[in-house]
């Protein structure tokens with residue numbers, strides 16, 4: 001492994017500010033010991049962001065005018081909604097469904113190198129993840145026929161490490177009356193005797209959502225190739241008062257205080273999202289409990305509920321049935337109304353089978369999110385080998401459906417994330433890419449103490465930047481910070497002008513998937529707001545408004561949230577770039593932002609990485625380490641070979 005080191009002195013110098021428009025400065029002598037930063041292109045470039053601001057403003061206005069002219073796209077109904085599940089595609093902003101003139105090479109670049117995706121066609125929710133006889137199994141919502149949602153079956157793949165994958169034949173297809181309109185989402189439970197119980201939602205021949213039981217035909221098959229659907233399915237039907245299309249996505253089961261097994265199912269009453277709980281002793285007969293595990297008025301239908309314990313001070317994950325002192329329970333639900341995954345920490349009472357949030361203001365659907373952009377229908381499982389809880393999430397496309405049909409595939413799974421209780425805040429979870437992804441790290445380059453003056457951009461000459469693992473730490477000049485009386489008290493990532501909007505203490509961070517001329521760039525950044533009482537808020541945001549020149553086809557919004565950066569913490573981020581996906585994690589995984597990015601210029605060898613500071617009033621110092629990432633090995637399992 002090759003590691004380079006550079007310092008701010010290597011990158012910045014007196015000629016830091018270039019004239020507009022952006023034009024890299026001519027090359028300079030490279031200080032002894034510095035990396036070969038200038039070999040591929042000019043070395044020391046630091047330009048004002050004024051141009052960036054103007055260009056952004058123009059494109060920002062253009063995007064918003066488009067929305068105003070044509071009406072918000074979400075008013076139009078797309079795939080899934082009529083069938084009783086949430087919208088499955090990005091509908092575009094214009095409503096005109098214009099398609100950019102993509103070249104084959106542009107579309108080919110969008111396919112990822114180390115994220116799980118099927119060989120072709122449509123995928124959505126992760127289903128029934130589990131570990132069995134040496135293999136991690138992933139099932140997923142899959143359309144074998146097309147790159148759009150429909151004809152939903154269970155795709156199946158196995159992996160030794162959740163990074164390199166082998167595709168297996170379809171696990172379950174819609175072939176019985178109780179799932180004829182789709183083998184929808186479900187979860188696995190491994191019983192103490194090793195039996196595997198799979199509960200899933202079937203959309204029946206009459207479009208009623210029911211819960212079905214399936215189990216492996218041969219438990220001693222490590223690949224779990226064949227699945228038997230229980231003959232007398234369904235095992236749960238919509239109870240009285242519950243709509244036939246508001247009853248879906250059973251969780252992994254857990255053992256209650258009486259020794260019986262429980263399962264939770266998401267539902268809706270009026271506009272209140274709720275979780276129903278059933279109990280069973282034999283996995284074929286289920287009895288509905290009176291009342292609900294929990295519900296939150298006004299949040300709409302809860303899809304893909306997940307319910308699991310976390311250890312308050314532990315470093316390990318917990319089996320789903322664990323409860324007692326030192327344990328909190330996470331309740332997560334996917335909001336059908338806004339298609340975001342919300343979670344809350346709280347107390348599970350095993351005697352009443354109810355759950356109460358620690359903070360009612362941070363309740364499910366109104367408080368914290370697992371991720372602040374494109375991340376939905378997520379599901380955890382307990383990895384009994386490494387004693388950790390692992391989270392998968394469905395990453396949908398942020399381009400229009402006709403583009404997906406052109407490229408022949410749609411959607412990814414996130415890099416699996418470990419889930420831990422954040423002991424420092426006590427209110428957050430920490431989500432972090434599984435350690436196995438680090439096995440793909442190859443050449444690394446490190447830049448220490450890079451000074452980012454207000455209005456500067458610093459190119460990081462690391463070669464092509466389409467597959468990266470980046471770890472960055474920022475330090476804001478403390479004297480200026482302390483002296484500042486007030487700055488942007490009411491900041492909000494989504495309603496801000498994005499990375500082009502200049503404040504006293506932000507934005508600063510990274511530009512990923514940018515080209516040399518900055519015609520396309522995706523900023524992922526911090527923004528600090530300071531109140532008159534001396535308190536700070538740190539925001540972690542990403543700005544898609546200039547991520548692609550294909551403006552009519554792709555999502556161009558600005559996303560993000562507050563992330564607690566505690567007194568002894570500097571703003572830190574980790575970013576995984578893998579072609580059309582960028583996964584960002586700040587403060588050790590307290591806040592995550594996953595975006596889909598579709599550049600037309602910043603692709604292949606033209607994709608670049610920059611540091612920037614667009615604050616007006618503060619110097620920022622950055623230390624950053626960047627690894628190139630190898631591709632994962634993802635191909636069909638050689639079933640015909642011995």
Ligand code: DQQ
Pocket residue numbers: 085086124125141152184185201248249303304377
């Ligand atoms: N996807 C499945 C449903 C679930 C939805 C259908 C969430 O079971 O509610 O493909 O994306």
